[in-house]
Amino acid sequence: MLINSLIASGICILALSSAAPFPATYNSENVRNIILKRYSEIHEVEAPTPGSMLKRVNEVGAPEPGSMLKRVNEIEAPEPGSMLKRVNEVEAPEPGSMLKRVNEIEAPEPGSMLKRVNEVEAPEPGSMLKRVKEVEAPEPGSMLKRVNQMIYFSILATLAIILVLNYAIRTIGDRVSFAKAAREHKCERVNKYRHKDPFLGTDLVRQISKGMAQGNLMDMSRRNFIEYGKTFQANLMGTTVLYTMDSQNIQTVTALQFAKFGVEPLRKAASEKWMRNGIFTRDGPVWEHARQTLKPVFQRAQIGNLLPFERHVSRLLNLIPRDGSTIDLQPLFHRLFIDSSTEYLFGQSTDSLAFADSSPEAEGFIKSFDTALRGVGRRQLLGFAINFLGRDKEWDDAVADTHERIDTYVEAALRRRERSLENKPAESAPSQSYVFVDQLVYETQDRDFLRDQLLNVFFPARDSSAIGASCIFFILARNPEAWEKLRNEIANIREPVTFELLKSMKYLKWTLNECLRLLSPSNKAIRTCLSDCVLPRGGGLHGESPIYVRKGTQIDMDFGEMQKDEDLWGADASMFRPERWEDLKPMWKYLPFLGGPRICPAQQMVLTQYGYLLVRFVQEFRRMDNKDAEMKFVEEHRMTKQSRNGVKVAFTEAREATR
Numbered sequence: 001m002l003i004n005s006l007i008a009s010g011i012c013i014l015a016l017s018s019a020a021p022f023p024a025t026y027n028s029e030n031v032r033n034i035i036l037k038r039y040s041e042i043h044e045v046e047a048p049t050p051g052s053m054l055k056r057v058n059e060v061g062a063p064e065p066g067s068m069l070k071r072v073n074e075i076e077a078p079e080p081g082s083m084l085k086r087v088n089e090v091e092a093p094e095p096g097s098m099l100k101r102v103n104e105i106e107a108p109e110p111g112s113m114l115k116r117v118n119e120v121e122a123p124e125p126g127s128m129l130k131r132v133k134e135v136e137a138p139e140p141g142s143m144l145k146r147v148n149q150m151i152y153f154s155i156l157a158t159l160a161i162i163l164v165l166n167y168a169i170r171t172i173g174d175r176v177s178f179a180k181a182a183r184e185h186k187c188e189r190v191n192k193y194r195h196k197d198p199f200l201g202t203d204l205v206r207q208i209s210k211g212m213a214q215g216n217l218m219d220m221s222r223r224n225f226i227e228y229g230k231t232f233q234a235n236l237m238g239t240t241v242l243y244t245m246d247s248q249n250i251q252t253v254t255a256l257q258f259a260k261f262g263v264e265p266l267r268k269a270a271s272e273k274w275m276r277n278g279i280f281t282r283d284g285p286v287w288e289h290a291r292q293t294l295k296p297v298f299q300r301a302q303i304g305n306l307l308p309f310e311r312h313v314s315r316l317l318n319l320i321p322r323d324g325s326t327i328d329l330q331p332l333f334h335r336l337f338i339d340s341s342t343e344y345l346f347g348q349s350t351d352s353l354a355f356a357d358s359s360p361e362a363e364g365f366i367k368s369f370d371t372a373l374r375g376v377g378r379r380q381l382l383g384f385a386i387n388f389l390g391r392d393k394e395w396d397d398a399v400a401d402t403h404e405r406i407d408t409y410v411e412a413a414l415r416r417r418e419r420s421l422e423n424k425p426a427e428s429a430p431s432q433s434y435v436f437v438d439q440l441v442y443e444t445q446d447r448d449f450l451r452d453q454l455l456n457v458f459f460p461a462r463d464s465s466a467i468g469a470s471c472i473f474f475i476l477a478r479n480p481e482a483w484e485k486l487r488n489e490i491a492n493i494r495e496p497v498t499f500e501l502l503k504s505m506k507y508l509k510w511t512l513n514e515c516l517r518l519l520s521p522s523n524k525a526i527r528t529c530l531s532d533c534v535l536p537r538g539g540g541l542h543g544e545s546p547i548y549v550r551k552g553t554q555i556d557m558d559f560g561e562m563q564k565d566e567d568l569w570g571a572d573a574s575m576f577r578p579e580r581w582e583d584l585k586p587m588w589k590y591l592p593f594l595g596g597p598r599i600c601p602a603q604q605m606v607l608t609q610y611g612y613l614l615v616r617f618v619q620e621f622r623r624m625d626n627k628d629a630e631m632k633f634v635e636e637h638r639m640t641k642q643s644r645n646g647v648k649v650a651f652t653e654a655r656e657a658t659r
Contacts, residue, residue, distance in 0.1 A: 188539030193234035201235035231538030255596035270379035278456030371398035523560025
């Protein structure tokens with residue numbers, strides 16, 4: 001009944017809201033027609049266009065103030081109790097009717113829910129575990145690996161930014177400094193190496209590494225000088241390097257402006273633990289003190305006493321085959337000079353030539369020394385990055401072993417000095433045969449200082465001297481006519497070979513100079529600019545104008561190329577021609593022993609030993625033939641350079657040779 005009443009009320013409201021007049025005669029047919037008519041009208045109404053509703057809202061006039069309140073007041077309030085009356089008029093449900101409806105809902109059969117649960121297929125035993133295992137677990141350490149990768153790339157990005165900033169700062173600084181130097185000293189720009197990598201110069205590093213690996217680094221240097229001029233600038237791992245073969249620049253760096261260039265920035269960090277405060281690793285007051293201490297010791301050296309050296313040379317000659325079979329002289333020369341240098345420096349020879357093979361004592365010392373030397377070279381190459389590679393136990397052990405062996409020589413020399421002072425009231429040098437350490441302890445008794453200087457002097461005395469002798473015989477083996485000329489000069493000599501006799505042999509002197517001009521143990525020297533300065537040549541189109549050099553720039557001086565410069569030595573500069581030295585006074589274009597304050601203090605002693613060694617070989621052998629299939633000098637680089645293929649030769653004994 002209630003529902004029918006509501007439907008009827010809705011029909012009436014719909015009819016009343018119609019714009020059409022309501023028919024006077026009320027019946028169901030009329031109502032039905034009205035509803036159908038209104039329904040069709042609703043479907044014929046077109047949908048409003050976008051924005052039309054908003055437009056209509058705006059068109060509706062706002063109500064006057066207070067009009068809404070007026071309308072509310074006009075609405076008649078319901079009579080008291082009328083709402084309660086209406087509620088009472090609503091028919092209450094019959095008692096129990098709701099319960100009846102609940103009961104009418106069918107209850108599920110007993111066990112039907114359990115049946116449905118059982119119908120659900122249970123997973124197979126272990127299937128859930130199998131699915132868990134099928135999920136790929138991360139590899140052990142993968143998260144740590146990702147973190148490390150992120151850190152690695154962050155570091156690379158930071159380094160890249162630093163490199164770019166450093167490059168920009170250096171470029172700007174170079175321009176500002178050059179502008180000032182150009183005004184004050186008329187400097188011009190130096191030619192620059194054309195880098196593919198301008199930030200670190202890794203392309204040049206690869207080129208140098210390739211040259212060292214292939215044994216043709218000298219050829220690579222020659223090509224660069226031909227392409228860029230006798231002085232050019234490059235970037236080597238972020239450091240500005242000035243390569244020069246110009247004799248005036250080399251003289252300026254090594255002598256005229258000596259105080260503005262040093263070795264310590266390059267050598268100290270790499271060799272401080274081993275060679276420490278030695279004469280070859282330090283600058284300034286430390287170097288000056290070492291130089292002043294060693295200078296009088298070398299001056300007192302008995303250069304003219306060749307008897308100790310003769311003993312070792314005789315042992316070497318006894319090891320040379322006389323049947324024309326091939327022998328490599330290079331390792332024998334290394335043994336010769338380690339024997340002679342240990343006797344000269346320490347008063348006790350290793351005597352490695354006294355046996356077919358080196359003695360265990362000599363081999364142990366040489367092995368430790370070579371290991372320590374390679375470690376220094378490695379540290380110079382890697383720089384500060386060596387600190388990230390952890391401890392090098394082999395190098396540490398070699399350093400400790402060489403120090404211990406040198407310390408035994410120092411202690412023995414100090415004991416000999418004490419015994420000498422007990423017999424003599426005045427502190428003077430002993431008069432017996434010359435021993436370097438015995439002379440040195442009269443200059444100082446500082447044990448650390450004595451060890452440092454002995455290590456620094458032993459390196460060139462052993463390595464450089466042996467390699468220099470090997471270079472001389474390498475060249476003579478490929479120039480047999482020079483060997484014949486030496487024999488002609490020596491043929492009429494019947495007296496023992498002395499220092500004075502060697503000085504009188506002109507062709508011998510020319511031959512030694514020419515060999516060391518073409519091949520010397522160390523054809524390079526590197527210095528670091530300690531303060532801004534100007535070098536006399538290298539700027540402008542032809543490289544003849546002054547150039548400005550900033551503090552921190554490395555100067556790589558190439559004596560080897562300077563000593564083969566056709567502008568200095570003529571068109572045949574690369575040829576072996578000892579006769580060129582007949583009237584030649586080379587001065588600063590010939591520096592096999594360097595020049596300036598750091599010139600080799602043992603230069604005269606080494607040249608005397610080379611001359612004596614060569615004369616003794618020429619006396620013993622009529623011919624020396626090259627037995628190496630490779631005619632060119634293939635380099636092997638350590639701290640110096642030597643022949644990778646050795647010095648393979650064969651000798652023909654002279655009939656007049658005396659054993």
